[in-house]
Amino acid sequence: MKIIIDGSYIAFRTFHKSPPLTNSKGVPTSVVHGVLNVLLTLSGRFGKENVAIVFDHKGKNRRHDIFPEYKATRDATPEDLNIQFQIMDELIPLMGIAYYRVEGYEGDDIMATLAVNAEGEVGLLTKDKDVFQLVDGRIKIYDSQTNEFGGRELVFEKYGVYPEHMGDLLALAGDTSDNIPGVAGVGPKTAAKLLADYGDLDGIYANLDKLKGKLKENLENNKDNAYLSRRLVELDILPKDPEPADGEDRAKLLEKLQEYELKSIYDKVSRSSEEVQEDEEIQPEIIEIKECTPSKVSLVAYDNGKLYAAGDGCYCEYTDQPLENVKYFYDIKHIYKLTGFRSEKIYDLMLVSWLNDADTGGLERAKTEELPAFIARLLSMAEKEVQALADNRLESIYFDMELPCAYVLADMEIAGIALDKSVMEAVADRLRDEVGKVSDDIKNFIGHDINLNSPKQLQSFLFDELSLVPLKKTKTGNSTDEEALKALISLNPMYTSVLENILKYRELTKLLSTYALPLCDYAGADGRIHTSFKQTGTATGRLSSVNPNMQNIPMKGDYGVLLRSAFVPAEGYKFVSFDYSQIELRILAHLTGDANLREAYRNNEDIHTKTAAGIFHVAHDQVTSHMRRLAKAVNFGILYGLSAFGLSRDTGIAQKEAKTFIERYFAAYPEVRTFIDKTVKETRTKGYAETIAGRRRYIKEINSRNKTIAMRGERIAVNVPMQGSAADIIKLAMVECGRVIADNKYDARMVLQVHDELVFEVKAEQAEEFAPVMQRIMESVVTLEVPLVVNGAAGNNLGELK
Known part of the structure; x- marks a missing residue:
């Protein structure tokens, strides 16, 4: 579960309920202590990577524009608390926990954005009533009474309405804490009764003649306030997830904790992973081992490097029991890697449950769940999940694609890919030299030493010493992110050289610290890196790669080529790669039936040039590289529900012009619009969208009463047939290619999958x-109304595969 914390709520709750604490220097620390404790507790329970904290931005937002008195009745934040907010701004990013504060948006808008865009279950830790609108089967809200996260029924229990009516309830009852007016004389209970009787705000005002007395009068006199309040409580979903403040630095964190004298937090953070492991090893055995006879075993599960057998009244660590008659497995990929056992007829509950509802991530062991409890849960859910697979008509997807793909991935992980450490070390040395050179150039320009990794020192140089006009502000001052620095170049051409060097310094240090140095550590005794491919890690169906992420190694630029050149085949072997060309756009042409799209691909035309000619109203030979680049952004953007705002943001063109381009796109390819409308309509009715192969993704958001959330559901629905189908096709290709390799006709192995x-x-x-042979398999694994085209390449290292 992903946990999103309302930092302001935790901070104010701690401030008012905890005794004031100060350190020896008189600095208040009680709130810092309380908030950090919450973060450490939740990180331990759910994993640091699954915890995010959000704070309100102090500036105004669109609600102030439509109602200047918004939040006007709130008292000023106490100075003691302001000081502690500044300390938390400094400490939390150092912890490596995702930290958000975004100008122009409130904390609940950011929480909503992160929750809506997250995959799998989300728990919201807040008391902000606006956020209760988001709750559904996937998004839960914290219940302080039970210390757990509840769903729709919890919202109904508290307010007498379900989440989809919370906006209407607040529109009627108002919210004194935010100075939202609502309707005078109407409280939450009255509002809930009105909504139960008439459905929603529009329904209430359509039936005013059925009401009497003061209630009717108040509703009539405050109609404008009701609809104004409805606009004020509507959550704003950002076009994409904001970037969290980063800068994880354990050493720096410990230093700062000592500086602020946060001893108990320091003690918790300073415990090394080795110490934790030792503590875990000396814990008493909590698993009662019972003998498992082969006839009783119905489940074999993989967990943390070991296998466990379980069945009717028995549970034990697996040793050498026969597996042929076992019906249910959990994580067959790892079971196959450990035992060599494979079967095309078994049910892997990890894959089955994920297929049944990919957005939840399927059955997984929770951070705090004891292994016996998880095994028991698997046994209790097995029959239900397998039946759901049949009911959802996903059995063929499972047996023909996902299950055999698991074995292919296992073989890839076992094989690994060789890393030439000497090459990577040479790349690292070159990067260090370049970093040093660029750093010296910058410091020579500045005239004094500076920590280029310190946003504060960089802010001081750019905005105090050079007096540059900032593009935007963040919680820690004027922004120095990539977008802001690029904008500063265009606004301050006389400082182009130093600003470009700062950007280059960041690029080089990232390549060094993220790739060149860590990758050597992943190579095993055999000199090969054995990444882990995650089959259930995304709701889209795409595979992901961890430890390390081999799908994220830079491909472009000189250093991308150099980094990839360190990956080499075994002696006497070569790398051969195959990449699907514009597979999602070809799927779009197939599904929409658009004559112009199909003609372009059947005639092997350049689709981006063709689109550019259509949206710019020029002949094909008059299309410039700039026009083609914009057309490419439109072509791929349509797959993801591109808006005029999004196209404007991504390309830098005016929003009005972007809108015109999108309209011209649909004029050039009219059946695309018809397909989008049909897909959205069908998904609303069925509750799910499908890939070409028939894999389903259930999209609850599409029927949300919140327009912004519903629009996100629409974008997902349209994207599923394209991105999801592309994921299906590459998996089917992997299965077929794997079968040919297994025949031993060729001395070959599959070593990497990078999306397409x-x-x-x-x-x-x-x-x-x-x-x-491989190219022919990939191009014919499915039959589309347009040709599937695969581009091949060969080389003596990954850098040569272009």
């Missing part, structure tokens, strides 16, 4: 014969 690309390691003398 497969990389093979093949005996050098067989590469020429092997390549067209």
Whole structure:
């Protein structure tokens, strides 16, 4: 579960309920202590990567524009608390916990954005009533009474309405804490009764003649306030997730905790992972081992490097019991890697449950769940999940694609990919030299030493010493992020050199610290990196890669090529790669039936040039590179529900012009609009969208009463047939290619999958014969109304595969 915390709520609650604490220097610390304790507790329970904290931005937002008195009745934040907010601004990013405060948006808007865009279950830790509108089967709200996260019934229990009516309830009852007027004389209970009788705000005002007395009079006299309040409580979903403040630095964190004298927090943070492991090893055994006879075993599960057998009244660590008659497994990929056992007829509950509802992530062991309890839960859910697979008509997807793909991924993980450490170390040395050179150039320009990794020192140089006009502000001052620095270049051409060097310094240090240095540590004793491919990590169906992420290594630029050149085949082998060309756009042409799109692909035209000619109203030979670039943004953006705002943001063109381009796109490809409208309508009715292969993604958001959330559901619905189908096609290709390799006709192995690309390691003398066989499989694994095109490449390292 992803936990999103309302930082302001925790801070104010701690401030008012905890005794004031100060350190020896007189600095208040009680709130800092309370908030950090909450973060450490939740990080321990759910994992640091699954915790985010959000704070309100002090500035105004669109609510102040439509109602200047918004929040006008609130008292000023006490100075003691303001000081502690500043300390938390400094400390929390150092902890490596996602931290958000965004100008122009309130904390509940950011919480809503993160919750709506997250995959899987989300728990919201807040008392902000506006946020209760988001609650559904996936998004839960914290219940202080039970110390757990509740769903729709919890909202109804508290307010007498379900989440979809919370906005209407607040529109009627108002909210004194935010100075939202509502309707005079109407409280939450009256509002809930009115909504129960008449459905929603519009329904109430359509039936005023059925009401009497003072209530009717108050509703009539305050109609404008009711609808104004409805606008004020509507949550704003940002176009995309904001970037969290980052800068995890354990050493710096410990230093700062000592500085602020937060001893108990320091003690918790300073415990090393080795100490934690030792503590875990000396804990008493809590698992009661019972003998499992083969006839009783119905489930074998993988967990943390070990296998466990379970069944009717028995549970034990698996040793060498036969697996042929076991019906249910959990994580067959790892079971196959450990035992060599594979079957095309078993049910992997991890895959089955994920297929049944990919957005929840499927059945997973919770951070605090004891293993026996998890095993018991798997046994109790097995029959239900398998039945759901049949009811959802997903059995063929499971048996023909996902299950055999798990075995292919296991073989890829076992094979790994070789890393030439000497090459990577040479790349790291070159990066260090470049970082040093660029750093010296910057410091020579400045005239004094500066920590280029310190936003505060960089802010001081740019905005105090150079007096540059900032583009935007953040919680820690004027922004120095990539977007802001690029804008400063255009606004201050005389400082182009130093600003470009700062951007280059950041790029080089990221390449060094994220790739060049850590990748060497992942190479095993065999000199190969064995990444882990996650089959259930996304709701889209795409595979992901961790430890390390081999799908995220830079491909472009000189350093991208250099980094990739360190990955090499075994001696006597070559790399051969195959990449689907514009697969999602080809799927779009197939599904929409648009004659112009299909004609372009059947005639092997450049689709981006064709689109550019249409939206700019020019002949094909008059299309410039700039026009083609914009057309490319439109072509791919349509797949993701591109708006005029989004196109404007991504390309820098005016929003009005962006709107015109999108309208011209649909004029050029009219069946695309018809397909989008049809898909949205069908998804609203069925509750799910489907891929070409028939894999389903259930989209609860699409029927939300919150327009912004419903629009996100629409975008997901339209994207599923494209991105989801592309994921299906590459998996089917992997299965078919894997079967050919398993026949041992070729001395080859599949070593990488990077979304639409497969990389093979093949005996050098067989590469020429092997390549067209794999290409033919990939191009024919499904039949579309337009050709699937695969581009091939061969090389002696990954950097040569272009």
